[in-house]
Amino acid sequence: MTDSVSTIGADIGALLAAAANVAGGTGATYVAQLLTAFAAAEPAIVSGIASAEPFIAAGVSLIESGGAPTDEMWAAQLTALGAQTSAIDSQVAADEAAQPDAPAAPAATGTDPASSGT
Amino acid sequence: MKFFRLLALMALACFVLPLAGCTTLNPFAKITNPINQTEVYQLGNAYGSAKALAVGYAALPLCPRGTAIGVTNICHDKSVLVTLDKDVHAADTAYTALVNFARNPANYPGLSFSQLLSTAQAAISVVSQIEVQYNIGGSK
Numbered sequence: 001m002t003d004s005v006s007t008i009g010a011d012i013g014a015l016l017a018a019a020a021n022v023a024g025g026t027g028a029t030y031v032a033q034l035l036t037a038f039a040a041a042e043p044a045i046v047s048g049i050a051s052a053e054p055f056i057a058a059g060v061s062l063i064e065s066g067g068a069p070t071d072e073m074w075a076a077q078l079t080a081l082g083a084q085t086s087a088i089d090s091q092v093a094a095d096e097a098a099q100p101d102a103p104a105a106p107a108a109t110g111t112d113p114a115s116s117g118t
Numbered sequence: 119m120k121f122f123r124l125l126a127l128m129a130l131a132c133f134v135l136p137l138a139g140c141t142t143l144n145p146f147a148k149i150t151n152p153i154n155q156t157e158v159y160q161l162g163n164a165y166g167s168a169k170a171l172a173v174g175y176a177a178l179p180l181c182p183r184g185t186a187i188g189v190t191n192i193c194h195d196k197s198v199l200v201t202l203d204k205d206v207h208a209a210d211t212a213y214t215a216l217v218n219f220a221r222n223p224a225n226y227p228g229l230s231f232s233q234l235l236s237t238a239q240a241a242i243s244v245v246s247q248i249e250v251q252y253n254i255g256g257s258k
Contacts, residue, residue, distance in 0.1 A: 052167040
């Protein structure tokens, strides 16, 4: 489902962007930029929604059953929460690789030669 | 002499009254297990749903250095994600502690359910606050 939604989103974006280019004008260019941005963001939106799905389903399931959570339910929930954190961790690491922070200035050691003269 | 007799009576009362079941005057004494596992579990589900916004935000393209996020530049900011990641780890730790206690309270005799619940709720709330602050997953 995710793939088909992504494909449709990209296709619509490409078609409308092409139409906007044909029509020309500043407004059309802006629309094209919006659509391009949406097409780039759309997989992330889908992944976010997909990430919430098991929690919503589990919550509804527990309400419907009226019972207490089972061992399997606890395990599934903690695993899903851990997977989310891992996904964020991985992206933080990828960001650091892509845009490394500037190295910290080396700490001053010893006497500053500029100020030690007589 | 009267004083010593009074003292002896007080000591006797202190010893006998608890044996007679007077401790049940405490309104909380009859609550043997105030832990609500369903409440904890649903808190975890709410947390997972809130964290999904952070997952979606992380999956956005990384903003090029020096560019601002906008409607035509939908991306995630590196420093915002680092902040979110830190708070997510704190919330994970607090929630895991709460789950461990809720499932096996006898293993943690020195801990209080209500305190752990409050701590986890506060930690999860921080994640949501960061998401609201940076307009993650919503429209301002």
